[in-house]
Amino acid sequence: MAIKIPNILRDKYGHIAAPQDNEDYDQYSLIDLIEYVAQNIKNISEGWNKDRYKNHWYIHYLDTTNVFDDYRNEINEIYQESGLLFTLTSG
Structure with missing residues (x-):
């Protein structure tokens, strides 16, 4: 996933994470993740x-x-x- 969607939000362990209140993240990377799951x-x-x-x-x-x-x-x-x-x- 780090190669397919490099800007996806991650926690301190490197796992894909949900954004917390007022946390800055790339919203389009979440849409990329949804599309990746749909394709696979x-x-x-x-x-x-x-x-x-x-x-x-x-x-x-x-x-x-x-x-x-x-x-x-x-x-x-x-x-x-x-x-x-x-x-x-x-x-």
């Missing part, structure tokens, strides 16, 4: 190959259309409630 959001299924033997753990990537649509709708609702003139699209 995935729906997965994971578990053991067989409950009895548990030979290996699997991760399957499922259809992500519904996950992205839900995310986009929630973000756009927040934008609208906040009065922001942005819209998250699939593009």
Whole structure:
């Protein structure tokens, strides 16, 4: 994330952080983070190959259309409630 969104606000440990009262931060970097998540959001299924033997753990990537649509709708609702003139699209 430090390379993709270098201006994102971080705490003293280097983790992405929410701004505190009157704290100066780059607001556009937050929008970049929202777009980055939208581009990389995935729906997965994971578990053991067989409950009895548990030979290996699997991760399957499922259809992500519904996950992205839900995310986009929630973000756009927040934008609208906040009065922001942005819209998250699939593009």
